[in-house]
Amino acid sequence: MRESLKRRVKNTANHQPPTANYSPYLQKSFALKKTLLSLLLLGATTMLFAQQDTAKKSIDLGQIHGNFQFDFQYYNPDSLIGAPVVPEKIRSNGFLNLFYTRGNFTAGVRLESYMPVLQGFDPRYKGIGIANRFASYEYQGLEITAGNFYEQFGTGTVLRSYWEPNLGVDNSFDGIRVKFTPRAGIYTKVLIARQRTFFDRSPGIVRAADGEVNFNELISKWDGKKFKLTAGVSGVSIYQKDEDPIYILPENMAAFAGRINIGYGKFNLYSEYSYKLNDPSAVNGYIYRPGQALLIQASYSQKGFGILMGVKRLDNMDYRSDRTATLTNLTTNFLPALTKQHTYNLAATIYPYGTQPNGEMAAQGEISYKIKKGSKLGGKYGTDLSLNFSAVNDIERTAADNDTFGYRSDFLAVSKTRLFRDINLEINHKWNKNLKTNLMYMYFEYNKDIVQFQNYNAVVYGIVKGHIVVLDINYKISKKTALHAELQNLYTKQDFGSWAMALVELSVAPNWFFSVIDQYNYGNYDKNQRIHYVTGTVTYIRGPHRIMATYGRQRAGIFCVGGVCRNVPASNGLTVSVSTSF
Amino acid sequence: MKKLFSILLVVALFAGCDKIEGPYSEKPQGSNDTGAVRKVLIEDYTGQKCGNCPRAAEAIDAIKAIYGDKIVAMGIHVGFFADPNPSGSATFTYDFRTPVGNYWDNEFQNSGIGLPNGMVNRKVVNGNAVQSYSNWATTVAQILTAEPDAEIAVTNTYSAGTRQVNTTVDIDILDDLPGNYMLCVYLTEDSIVNWQKDYALNPNDIDTYVHRHVLRGSLNGNAGTAVGTGALAPGNTFNQQFSMTLDPTWVAGHCAVVAFLYNTATKEIVQVEEKKIIQ
Numbered sequence: 073m074r075e076s077l078k079r080r081v082k083n084t085a086n087h088q089p090p091t092a093n094y095s096p097y098l099q100k101s102f103a104l105k106k107t108l109l110s111l112l113l114l115g116a117t118t119m120l121f122a123q124q125d126t127a128k129k130s131i132d133l134g135q136i137h138g139n140f141q142f143d144f145q146y147y148n149p150d151s152l153i154g155a156p157v158v159p160e161k162i163r164s165n166g167f168l169n170l171f172y173t174r175g176n177f178t179a180g181v182r183l184e185s186y187m188p189v190l191q192g193f194d195p196r197y198k199g200i201g202i203a204n205r206f207a208s209y210e211y212q213g214l215e216i217t218a219g220n221f222y223e224q225f226g227t228g229t230v231l232r233s234y235w236e237p238n239l240g241v242d243n244s245f246d247g248i249r250v251k252f253t254p255r256a257g258i259y260t261k262v263l264i265a266r267q268r269t270f271f272d273r274s275p276g277i278v279r280a281a282d283g284e285v286n287f288n289e290l291i292s293k294w295d296g297k298k299f300k301l302t303a304g305v306s307g308v309s310i311y312q313k314d315e316d317p318i319y320i321l322p323e324n325m326a327a328f329a330g331r332i333n334i335g336y337g338k339f340n341l342y343s344e345y346s347y348k349l350n351d352p353s354a355v356n357g358y359i360y361r362p363g364q365a366l367l368i369q370a371s372y373s374q375k376g377f378g379i380l381m382g383v384k385r386l387d388n389m390d391y392r393s394d395r396t397a398t399l400t401n402l403t404t405n406f407l408p409a410l411t412k413q414h415t416y417n418l419a420a421t422i423y424p425y426g427t428q429p430n431g432e433m434a435a436q437g438e439i440s441y442k443i444k445k446g447s448k449l450g451g452k453y454g455t456d457l458s459l460n461f462s463a464v465n466d467i468e469r470t471a472a473d474n475d476t477f478g479y480r481s482d483f484l485a486v487s488k489t490r491l492f493r494d495i496n497l498e499i500n501h502k503w504n505k506n507l508k509t510n511l512m513y514m515y516f517e518y519n520k521d522i523v524q525f526q527n528y529n530a531v532v533y534g535i536v537k538g539h540i541v542v543l544d545i546n547y548k549i550s551k552k553t554a555l556h557a558e559l560q561n562l563y564t565k566q567d568f569g570s571w572a573m574a575l576v577e578l579s580v581a582p583n584w585f586f587s588v589i590d591q592y593n594y595g596n597y598d599k600n601q602r603i604h605y606v607t608g609t610v611t612y613i614r615g616p617h618r619i620m621a622t623y624g625r626q627r628a629g630i631f632c633v634g635g636v637c638r639n640v641p642a643s644n645g646l647t648v649s650v651s652t653s654f
Numbered sequence: 655m656k657k658l659f660s661i662l663l664v665v666a667l668f669a670g671c672d673k674i675e676g677p678y679s680e681k682p683q684g685s686n687d688t689g690a691v692r693k694v695l696i697e698d699y700t701g702q703k704c705g706n707c708p709r710a711a712e713a714i715d716a717i718k719a720i721y722g723d724k725i726v727a728m729g730i731h732v733g734f735f736a737d738p739n740p741s742g743s744a745t746f747t748y749d750f751r752t753p754v755g756n757y758w759d760n761e762f763q764n765s766g767i768g769l770p771n772g773m774v775n776r777k778v779v780n781g782n783a784v785q786s787y788s789n790w791a792t793t794v795a796q797i798l799t800a801e802p803d804a805e806i807a808v809t810n811t812y813s814a815g816t817r818q819v820n821t822t823v824d825i826d827i828l829d830d831l832p833g834n835y836m837l838c839v840y841l842t843e844d845s846i847v848n849w850q851k852d853y854a855l856n857p858n859d860i861d862t863y864v865h866r867h868v869l870r871g872s873l874n875g876n877a878g879t880a881v882g883t884g885a886l887a888p889g890n891t892f893n894q895q896f897s898m899t900l901d902p903t904w905v906a907g908h909c910a911v912v913a914f915l916y917n918t919a920t921k922e923i924v925q926v927e928e929k930k931i932i933q
Contacts (some may be wrong), residue, residue, distance in 0.1 A: 195763035196782050272781025309671055317795040318716055320678055324669030349671045352678075354788040360674055394780065396789035399768055476678040527705060530856040630734075635706045636786070638768030640733035 086365045093611045134174030136144065139653035141237065142166035145190055152604060154628055163190045165197075167237060169204075179207040182220075190545060192640035193240040194399070196270040203245060204235075220244040223263060225282040225306040226331040227407035229346040229389065241379035242399050244268045245278065256591045257290030259283070261467040267393045274402050276312035276325075276393035285622050291577045295631075300335035310393050319358060325351040327363070327405070328389055343368045345562030346389070351396040352476075355634035356388050356430055359478030363388035365407065376442035377381065387481055388428035390634065398634035410434040411494055413464040416512060416542045416590065418562040418573050423518040423536060425492040428632075430526075431467035433486045436460070453502035464492040466522065477553055490535055493517035510544040520567060526633050560610075563595075568597025585611040591627070617652045659927035669675060692794045692802040695914050695926040696727045696789070698772045701735025702746055702865075703832050705853035710770035710787035711866060724798060726928040727913055728842055730755040733765020744858055746849045755869050757876035761921070776916065777922040783921065804828040804886075808913050808929035817900040819931045823913045825881060827890040834918040835886055838878035839896050842867045842928075844908040857902060862864050864869065866901060871910070873898045907932050 089615045144164035149157045164187055171180040182204035186197040206219030222244055224232040230620040237243045247265025253450075254260070260281045266273035284304035306329045316323040329346035348363035358361075391405040409427045414420040438460040442619070445454035466487040469479035496514035501510065520533035540562045547555045560573040572594055577587035591605040607624025628642035657684060696714055700707040714727045729751035736757060739746045743897055759765050762773065767784055774793040776783045807824040850863030872878075873896035881892050908931075914926035 168757070194768075195766040196784070225684075268782055275780055287776040315792045315795055318679060319722055319790050320674055322672035322674050324672045349675055354786050360676075360678060396786040398786055474676065474678075476676070525705060525853065527858065529854055530858045532858060632706070635709060636768040637704065637706060637735070638766075640799065641734070 095133075101142050105116040111171040113593065116177055121198070122476060126418060132174065134172055134177075136654060139651070140166075140168045140252050141649065142650045143190065143647065145430070145643070145645055145647040147191070147645040148644055150625065150642065152600075153605070153642040153644065155625075155642040155644045156161070158191065160188060163188050165190050167195065167203075167236070169458075174211045177207070178209075181205045181207075188241075193196040194401075194638075196272070199271070200595060201271050203242065203268065213255075213340075215249075215251040217251075218247075220246050220268065221249050221263075221265075223249065223259075223261070224406075225279075225280070225308075226304060226329055226344050227408060229344055230306055230327040230329040230348070230391065230405050231278075231280050231282075232406035233404075239400070239564055242268050243257055243403055246273055247278075256510070257286045257288070257292070259286070267404065267419070269397070269402050274393035274397075276310045276395075276402075278308060278404055279395050280306065280308040282306040283431075298337045300333070304331045305329070305450070306331075308391075308404065308542070310391075312393070312395060319352065321352055321395065321544060322350050323393075325349065325391075327351075328626070338374050340371045341369070348389060348391055351388075351391065351395070351499060353390065353634075354398050355390040355392070357635070359388070359477070361388055361478035363391070364483070365389045367410075370648070376444070378438075380438040381436070382410050383433075384550065385386050385433050385467065385483065386427070386429060387431050387483075388429075388478070388499065398636040399427055399500050399631075400551045400633065410436045411434075411464065411492060412438075412460045412496065414496075414514075416540075416544070416558065417589070418541050418560045418571055419496075419512075419514055419516075419542070422562055422568075423516060423520075423538070424569060425464065425494070425631075426521060428464075428466070428491060428522065430564045431481070432491060433467055434462065435460040451501065451503065456498075456500040458498040458500075460498075461495045462492070463494075466528075482628040483619075484511040489519070489522070490517060491519045491523055496540075508546040509513075510542075512540070512542040512544070514542075515542040516540065524630065526635070536564055536566045537571075538562055538566070544651055554579045554581070556587075567594055568596050568601070583612055583614055585609070585613070587611075589624075615650040616654060620647075620649045622649075623648045682846060688772055689827075690802045690805040691724060692798055692800060693724050693726055693928075694775050694797050695912070695923050695925045696722075696725060696772060696774055696790055696794070697758070697776075698727060698729045698770065699759065699784075700729050700736075700770055700850055701733060702748070702750060703851050704735035704739070704769045705851040705858055707735070707770040708850065708852045708854065708863070710772060710788055713787040713790055714866070717794055720791075722792060723797065725794065726914075727867045728840070728912060729866060729870070730758065730764075731826070732756060733769065734761035735765070735769050745861070746851075748848050750846075750848075750865070751873055752869055754872040754876045763907065764932065775926075776921045778920070778922070781883075790923045802828070802925060803827070803831055803856050804915055804925040806913050806915060806925050806927035808911050808927045808930045810929055810933075812906060812931045814906065817902070817906065818897055819900065819906075819909070820897045821872075821879050821911050821913075821931075822926075823892075823894050823896070825890075825892040825894075825915060825925075827886040828888055830888065831917075831918070831924060834884060835881045835915055835924070836878040836918050837881045837892075837894060837913060838910060838916050839873040839894075840901075841870045841898055841931075842912055843870050843904050844910065846866070846908075846922045849882060869909070870901070870904060870909070871898065878892040878916075891919075 087356055128148045138621035144162055146162050149155055166185040167182055169480035184203040189195055189197040192504045204220040206221055207215035215413035222233045233243045233245050251261045261269055264279045266277055287301040297633040309324050309326040311324050312325050331344040344367045346365045350360040352358040352360050364387045367384045371380040389407055393404050394402045405427050407427045409425055411425045440458045443450035443455040449455055466489040467481050467489040468485040469481050472479050481492045494516050495569040498512045500510045516538055518536045520536050521527040531543045541559045545557045549555055556577040558575040562571040572592045575589045579585045589607050593603055596602045605625040605627055607622055609622040611620040623646045626643045629640045630637055669914050699711050702859050718725045718778040732755055736751050738749045741747050762784055764771055764784055770787055771784050773783045775797055777793055779785055779793055805826040809822040810819055814913045832891050844867050846868055847862055850861055898917050910928050910930045912928045916923045
């Protein structure tokens with residue numbers, strides 16, 4: 073949404089028509105392409121100029137920007153935590169993004185390297201190669217893109233592509249996209265593309281269109297009014313040939329969505345509904361039932377007070393450009409979780425909730441309140457309170473007349489099967505100009521069988537219930553040095569039992585950060601597994617450059633999506649990460 | 655403009671959808687070939703503690719129901735989900751893993767990709783030989799449209815006293831095959847009854863699960879033995895002999911020899927044959 077907003081501003085306000093002498097310069101820049109490419113590869117990073125012999129003035133040949141990240145890990149076997157012997161001892165992931173812009177023209181390329189890929193990532197990321205390249209041009213409301221691009225319609229329930237290198241996700245579209253703004257307030261997009269899968273492309277072709285009307289921009293009388301209205305519709309169709317000798321499969325799988333955003337002063341209401349026609353796939357178990365998703369979110373905010381409420385229903389909404397794809401591969405849509413995205417280590421990593429695309433009903437509420445400064449509870453600087461609650465249950469399913477249709481499900485019926493519960497309170501207080509604390513309490517329930525393993529038929533782990541308490545302290549020692557400490561405890565009698573976590577981080581501005589984290593599984597029922605996962609990190613930052621070295625242990629994990637489970641082995645070793653942008 | 659866009663959008667997208675009202679299944683195809691036939695090897699990478707893996711085994715049954723003997727299957731237990739529980743545990747103590755299975759797992763990274771998965775003649779589909787089981791039938795159908803490039807005949811003699819199987823593999827090349835080729839001769843055991851996790855059942859842990867065509871070992875090393883030198887041509891014939899002594903716990907009547915010819919560069923399998931050690 074934010075990106076499209078930026079784009080709109082660019083389209084309407086910041087658009088400069090080319091100057092009369094644009095073309096010869098462009099030709100010249102193409103003639104210089106080879107030289108430029110060499111410079112790109114050498115890492116040339118600043119604005120390039122050339123002298124025009126006759127006019128003796130500098131000519132803008134465009135700008136090059138980019139970013140780079142290189143992570144490598146040295147692995148030690150560690151039988152206590154189950155870290156395996158890694159034959160290569162060292163593994164690495166790396167990428168370099170380069171963008172060239174000149175006026176309304178942008179081009180980019182990304183080189184990725186996996187030699188071999190770090191443990192825990194999909195080993196189909198293999199070798200080194202150009203993973204992304206594109207060119208785009210924008211003029212008078214029309215923007216064309218050829219090559220790889222990222223796109224999102226609404227919240228993404230029918231279409232969203234994104235790149236998350238630290239999770240090994242890149243489902244970029246590779247094809248053609250046209251964005252057209254016929255007049256202020258009307259935005260249209262059409263694309264046709266395959267999606268990236270490792271160093272190849274999806275078997276399915278994605279054809280999609282989106283139209284959005286911002287009535288406050290379209291109707292001049294509505295400009296600046298309290299009442300704001302935006303509405304959009306999108307449609308996607310994926311073509312994948314059916315050569316399956318067992319099933320008669322649809323070759324064109326379509327999905328549609330409509331969305332509306334209504335604002336009135338401090339109130340805002342957003343709703344999106346999507347419908348997917350028959351799309352039998354590996355993830356839904358080859359059922360021909362259509363899919364549906366509904367999201368409604370309402371919010372009110374004013375100074376010192378905010379309230380947010382949301383409800384969501386998902387039913388058979390996994391949508392991919394390869395019906396046989398699983399895990400995170402080739403997803404064409406994105407289904408965000410209607411639960412708080414925690415950042416504190418134990419709350420975020422031990423029992424994290426992941427959206428269940430095959431079916432879930434969720435509700436979330438959040439109230440934030442600032443106790444005024446100067447009051448008894450607010451103190452000199454005020455106190456921020458935030459209460460958040462989310463509940464996710466399965467959808468109700470009853471047998472269908474035909475197995476291949478899957479099941480029947482009443483749209484409003486909620487299954488009694490709980491998937492997730494989370495109620496948390498955060499109290500953030502600044503004691504004086506040097507000391508700030510945040511206290512969090514959280515109660516959670518996590519259906520490990522379904523959320524982690526999609527095991528709907530048997531109760532093996534049951535619903536893990538627990539409490540988490542976090543104390544986060546930030547203390548400014550001097551102008552240059554600051555101390556950050558966290559103490560966390562996850563209490564549960566189930567599964568792996570309780571965990572404690574401590575973090576101490578010292579920052580010496582502007583270059584150095586030192587931190588030590590200990591994650592301790594003190595409550596494990598198996599006394600031999602009461603392990604300390606200790607890691608120490610040193611980070612050096614200079615301008616845009618960051619070099620980080622971490623030594624220690626990382627826990628193993630298992631994740632399952634779409635009938636496939638992958639084990640992320642534990643590791644023990646040294647990780648070095650170098651990143652920069654220019 | 656707005657109207658035009660809406661109309662175009664609706665027309666374009668409703669045209670972009672196929673609604674299947676049933677029947678949902680294709681009619682099974684008969685098999686009435688004579689002479690040399692192309693056969694396909696499905697390598698099912700699995701694990702006894704992989705709760706979704708029985709679905710892949712069922713996919714093989716469905717493919718076999720269509721193509722019959724043209725399908726040769728091999729269950730290869732690898733990785734984390736095949737790691738047995740410590741001896742003395744109540745469940746999952748049996749180790750199905752083999753050095754040869756681990757060798758190919760290391761080559762294709764099947765367990766790292768996530769189980770279940772497998773390969774159909776190791777044919778590369780969308781950039782990778784490793785495929786979801788739901789794509790196996792499609793790949794089988796594609797491969798079987800071509801005439802066979804080679805014919806493999808396997809002859810076994812088994813001595814119950816010594817538990818030794820002697821195997822002769824005869825290869826007739828039927829088409830030009832550029833590159834270098836290797837022959838793998840492996841032993842599988844069918845219908846091993848042991849623990850398996852199955853997320854479709856309650857309880858998940860099944861002690862009487864029938865593990866089909868499990869890879870037990872190799873008669874000629876992990877990567878096999880060379881067939882000829884360089885490219886192969888129609889009329890080339892090869893004869894190789896191998897032997898293996900069966901583990902005392904294996905049921906000889908359930909064991910079969912699987913022989914397959916593959917290109918050493920692409921690893922793609924050209925032809926496969928399976929023969930029980932006791933006819």
